[in-house]
Amino acid sequence: MSETQQRPTASDEPYVPARRPEPTGWAGYVVFAGVMLMMLGGFQAIEGLVAIFRDEYYLVTRSGLLLTMDFTTWGWVHLVLGLIAVGTGIGVLLGQTWARVVGIIIAVFSALANLAFLPAYPIWSTIIIALDVLAIYALAVHGREVRY
Template identity: 30%
Template sequence: MVSPPHAAQPRRNLLPFAGIVMILLALFNGWDAMAALIDSPVVTGTDRYVFGDLHGLGWALLVLAIAQGLAGITLLTGDLPSRWFPAVVLCANAFTQFVFLPSFPAWSLTIIAIDLAALYVVLSAPEERNRE
């Protein structure tokens, strides 16, 4: 009986990659949050916001950046049962980037694509069960 070629090779665990990506996303969101909080000319080009103001958006991004950093650390530790927290944080970041879409379309679409790639890795990671 011939087994499929992919059955002989164990699936690589890409959770450390997703953890590093989440930490990088946390840094990017942290920089965006700081720029919004100090009224940087980079983000004050558009003065229309659907809800809140620039400082409110900056604080929300800062909280999201801290959550992303913590989620990235949990992925680097390899704790598979807690991978739902990183999945929720990645979805929240993807939706948050839609706020920036009118101002920075290329940047927002890039971050959304990175979020979706990391989300795929987090949700499709194989579960390691102890077989005793």
């Protein structure tokens, strides 16, 4: 090298930011899971309010339930699960890692609560359990693709 030529320095090269891997089409499942958590949380909260204020609405009495708690207790369980699910769904849509973990946990508890509540409200409980399973799958398998 001659004295007139200088070595290129790192500052002479243009800055290229690191690229994030492009999300696959499966990332839509995570959006689905976030929306489902919000929607199921809302329905769960409504179901809880019905159980708290109008317990004669359900098909069976307290003795016909899998766990013999009164409907007011079941109402509070559904209401709390529903409100947490709505907040978690918002977190999932924002790409928060904690929301994925909490979303899976809440979906499992929601499915178990609806399994125990199945004799009182069979069709709706079955639908919620199926949607909870889909949300668990989406969050567990494809949740990493929507991190921001």
